[in-house]
Amino acid sequence: MEFNQADRLKKLPPYLFIEIDKKKKAAIEKGVDIISLGIGDPDLPTPDFIIEALYKAAKDKANHQYPLGSGLPQFRKAIADWYKRRFNVDIDPATEVVALIGSKEGIGHLPLGVINPGDVVLVPSPGYPVYNAGTLFAGGEPYFMPLLEKNKFLPDLDAIPADMLKRAKLIWTNSPNNPTSALAGKDFYVKVVEFAKKHNLIVANDAAYTEMYYDGKKPVSYLEIPGAKEVGVEFHSLSKTFNMTGWRVGFAVGNKSVIKALAEVKGNLDSGVFNPIQYAGIAALEAPDSVTDTLRKIYQERRDIFTAGLKKLGWHFQVPEAAFYLWIKVPNGMSSADWCGKLLEEAGIVATPGNGFGPDGEGYFRMTLTVDKARLEEALQRLGKLK
Numbered sequence: 406m407e408f409n410q411a412d413r414l415k416k417l418p419p420y421l422f423i424e425i426d427k428k429k430k431a432a433i434e435k436g437v438d439i440i441s442l443g444i445g446d447p448d449l450p451t452p453d454f455i456i457e458a459l460y461k462a463a464k465d466k467a468n469h470q471y472p473l474g475s476g477l478p479q480f481r482k483a484i485a486d487w488y489k490r491r492f493n494v495d496i497d498p499a500t501e502v503v504a505l506i507g508s509k510e511g512i513g514h515l516p517l518g519v520i521n522p523g524d525v526v527l528v529p530s531p532g533y534p535v536y537n538a539g540t541l542f543a544g545g546e547p548y549f550m551p552l553l554e555k556n557k558f559l560p561d562l563d564a565i566p567a568d569m570l571k572r573a574k575l576i577w578t579n580s581p582n583n584p585t586s587a588l589a590g591k592d593f594y595v596k597v598v599e600f601a602k603k604h605n606l607i608v609a610n611d612a613a614y615t616e617m618y619y620d621g622k623k624p625v626s627y628l629e630i631p632g633a634k635e636v637g638v639e640f641h642s643l644s645k646t647f648n649m650t651g652w653r654v655g656f657a658v659g660n661k662s663v664i665k666a667l668a669e670v671k672g673n674l675d676s677g678v679f680n681p682i683q684y685a686g687i688a689a690l691e692a693p694d695s696v697t698d699t700l701r702k703i704y705q706e707r708r709d710i711f712t713a714g715l716k717k718l719g720w721h722f723q724v725p726e727a728a729f730y731l732w733i734k735v736p737n738g739m740s741s742a743d744w745c746g747k748l749l750e751e752a753g754i755v756a757t758p759g760n761g762f763g764p765d766g767e768g769y770f771r772m773t774l775t776v777d778k779a780r781l782e783e784a785l786q787r788l789g790k791l792k
């Protein structure tokens with residue numbers, strides 16, 4: 406018997422990466438040598454000392470039971486210490502931190518804790534698809550804030566219609582940005598805090614890529630802004646920073662009441678992050694900068710090689726200052742989806758069509774720096790031969 410899906414699922418656009426994965430699998434079956442620049446998933450392994458910490462903690466039977474609560478006190482303290490060290494921001498580990506089963510989980514669940522049916526959520530477009538999905542699941546109404554090149558891919562807060570603002574409860578921001586790689590500076594976040602106070606909004610800043618930066622220029626945290634914590638929270642992930650996408654561990658920090666609402670939703674739906682993974686998270690957060698420096702060097706080399714090659718093709722994009730994404734204008738006026746189909750069929754290259762990130766992504770496509778130098782060079786050669 407085939408049952409109908411709930412209406413809330415029917416409201417969603419098809420989950421982008423699943424569609425692309427299907428096409429990719431079909432090409433692999435045909436024997437095509439695929440270069441995958443589609444999903445933002447690091448190709449490098451998790452550092453050994455993190456795996457060792459997991460192993461050691463997994464051997465302790467005290468860690469085999471339900472983790473429960475907002476995370477181990479030691480993990481929450483390591484998160485607060487990391488915020489102090491990295492951003493000079495004070496976080497109370499007892500009330501201002503919640504451990505997440507990957508930040509995607511928290512991003513998806515937050516609206517269930519703070520959004521009532523009919524409330525508007527301000528969502529960047531293009532943007533990480535979970536902001537939209539989480540809003541719809543909670544019965545909220547997304548309003549897409551266009552991220553345009555003329556605004557350096559930052560949302561224009563003054564352009565949000567007054568009737569939407571009146572009903573809005575939550576604004577999502579994301580820097581360093583997926584998919585555009587745009588960086589928000591302190592000046593932008595100062596405006597966001599002011600705007601949120603004026604319009605009674607919760608700010609939720611997604612900061613998954615603050616540790617993946619180039620040329621030594623460290624991105625800022627939203628929480629560095631005076632008053633930021635009064636109106637907002639920030640989401641972090643160990644996934645991209647430490648090559649831990651499969652481990653499922655992240656966290657949210659900031660405004661007590663928002664953290665409490667998110668923790669309450671989670672308390673009713675899941676039972677937290679496996680303790681040994683939290684201990685591995687502590688090892689990661691306490692690691693010396695040399696660990697992440699090594700990873701940044703690898704990405705920087707890739708970025709430099711690939712962007713130099715793409716420039717020669719005459720393609721239009723900004724060289725990223727952070728994150729591992731290239732957000733490129735479709736060069737020949739094709740639709741994003743047709744263009745990515747062509748890349749796959751004629752060059753064996755998987756890229757992500759921009760329209761999958763929201764209505765304002767049409768006309769662009771995204772490629773990631775998640776293969777090694779040699780494969781990026783091979784990709785450039787193939788792209789050079791495209792007709």
Ligand SMILES: *Cc1c(COP(=O)(O)O)cnc(C)c1O
Nearest residue numbers: 507508509533583613642644655
């Ligand atoms: C990858 C990503 C996340 C989610 O990471 P998790 O693995 O769930 O911690 C969140 N936001 C953005 C913008 C991402 O690209």
